[in-house]
Each structure stands twice: as structure tokens, then as C-alpha cells.
Amino acid sequence: MTSPFLRLWLLRQILSLPSAVLRFFSGGGVVYVGGRTLDAQIQFLWRTWFTSAKQEVTFSLSGKSLESAREEWQQAAALLGLPAGIKVRIEPAAGDTPGGIGGIIIKPAVIAPDAPLLVFFHQGGGIIGGPDLSKAFCALFAHEARCPVFLPDYRLAPAHRFPAAYDDARLAWDWAQAHAVRLGSRSGEVAVGGVTLGANLAARLCLDLKRDFKPLPVAQLLVTPLLDLGDGAMKTSTEGLWPVTADDLDQMISHYAGAGAGADLTDPRVSPAHEKLIIGQPRTLIAAAGLDPLAPQAEAFAKRLIAARTKVVYRRYDSLPLGFDLLASVVDGVRAATRDMAQNWLELIRLNGAEETHPDQPRNQPRNQDVA
The missing domain is CATH 1.10.720 (Transcription Termination Factor Rho, Rna-binding Domain; Chain A, Domain 1)
Structure with a gap:
């Protein structure tokens, strides 16, 4: 073999x-x-x-048991490995995390003095995998942005439906904020982010911190965010594309939110896009894919944040599909997109910020990456 x-x-x-x-x-x-x-x-x-x-x-996920799908995703992530040519150190989170929440910490060889710790909630739709699914993407991002990344674990549906994952995300955030310097943040600042359902958790966290008068992240990174679990339009857009299809999203949502049990998918606690008041949010970088049933959600949320006077950078990578982050170690276009995100992130978190970009007026993309 x-x-x-x-x-x-x-x-x-x-x-x-x-x-x-x-x-x-x-x-x-x-x-x-x-x-x-x-x-x-x-x-x-x-x-x-x-x-x-x-x-x-x-x-x-089509025609497979959830157990076999989980095993398959983990095997694929292990096969693809880490991107070549990067220098990072990966270590398990310390044993004093709250509630026994595990995770991994990624530290690049060089950490910028003003770089916040990024707490990043992993790929998998709330039903599959753990931090390893987003390890390649986050390792490349950490290397390019020169920032440490904490990838916490969280409980998965259907054994642990919503709000279990969010509760774990909130605990992980609180712990990371209290230990930011130990986790690698030279500035002591903390940012938050996530991909797809993980981006949902990050966006919800920022909204709740603002509501509860708690310190906000210095910035948030939302990659192909799933912000409206009840959005019927996502089921009819680019359904056959890979690695994550609209049908896969439907199964993930059903398991995560208990949609078959009559769950209210318009509840803003599970669908942050339905939050009526989104003022006072941290600086935000939103990254969408061009071949992505969730792209309209990302664009709509970016426009709402801009209308609420939040500094926003919106990027769309037209040749990439939903789930592109899973391929960060081997696909040139994904590496280019990740580098572009990292560069925009560096600009966004600095005092002068990045040039604000509206979904209707995007900035130029790196070569081979088109933006609508």
C-alpha cells in the first residue's frame, strides 16, 4: 500500500x-x-x-451514514496534510480549558507584534470532524497573517444539537480571551472567526457579546458563512458542486438544528442573519466563494454591516466552491485566496484599517482569482 x-x-x-x-x-x-x-x-x-x-x-454525505462520512472527512484531511513551505508549530490546547473542551493551537514562526490571537471555529457543518478539518487552512492563514490561531473543539450534532456547539464556542472564547498572551498574542488582543457553520458561531458570538456589554473581538473573519439556516434559495444554487453541496448543507442543518422536529430556523440565535440589530460590530472580513450556495448570504450580511457603519472588507473568489478551505494544502487557487484573506486581515486589524470594500465594489484580486 x-x-x-x-x-x-x-x-x-x-x-x-x-x-x-x-x-x-x-x-x-x-x-x-x-x-x-x-x-x-x-x-x-x-x-x-x-x-x-x-x-x-x-x-x-449522499448515501452514507454519518459515522462513515465523519471517518471519510478525517481520512481526507489527514491525507491532504499541511501546505508545503510554511513554518508553524502545532500543539494541543492546555488541559485547563473549560468543560474539557479540546483544541489545537497554531503558532507561526514569526508572530507580528500587533497580531491578535484568532479563535477560529472549524469546518464540518456542526456534525462532522474537529479542529483537524480546518488545520491546513488555519496553518496557512497563521503563516501568512503572522498570527496565532486557536482552533477549539465543540460538541457535534445530532448527539448534541443546537445550542451545544454555541455554548462550547462561548466557553472557548472566554477561555482564550483570558489566556491570550499565553496562547501567542503579543498584543493581548483576540479576534474570532470560522468557516460555514463555524462562521455562524463567530457571528452569533459577536452579536451576543455586544448585547451583553462584553468586550468585543478586535475583528471577525467569516469564511463562506452559513448565517440563515432556513434560506431555501441555497438549496437551488450550484447544487451539484463539490466538496460541499446544497444537499450536504440540508443534511447538516437538519442534524444541527433539528429541522425535522419543527425547529424555527428563523430564530436569530441559530440564524444570525435574522438578528434585527447589528450595530457596533467589530471590523469584519467576509470571504465568499463564487460557486457557493451561501454567497448571497455573505453578501447580504456584508451590506447590512456596512449600513450599520461597521468597517467591512468583502472578498469573493469566483473559481472556488463552497468548502474550498478543505483543500488549502494542495490547490493553488485556495492558497492564493488564503493569502489574499491574510493580507486583508493584516490591514483590517491595524489602526488605519484596510480599504473598505462593498460587495458591489470589490477590490482587485490576485492573479487567477476573479471577483464579481
């Missing part, structure tokens, strides 16, 4: 081939949806590398 190291080496060699060759190996043609073309490396991973002889696709 080929070792994981050799498989990863082979995968990286294949992905270095020209886009036309990768598309040929993927069956030919391009994946073109809504005026946007899917990244060629991601198309190859989807159609070839992560599709079995039985046509079962890694990361897809």
Missing part, C-alpha cells in the same frame, strides 16, 4: 500539470455554472482523485 506521504507527493505532482491536462484527466470540458468556471485543480480532485470506482465521492 502506498504511504500517505507518497500519495500526497504524487498528488502535488499531478496538480502541477497544466489546467488543460487536468481537465482532460477529469473527463474533458470545464465545469461552468452561473457564468463562472470551477478551478481546474478542484475539478480534477472531484472527478478523479476523490471519486472511487463505485462513483462514491469523498466529502459527499
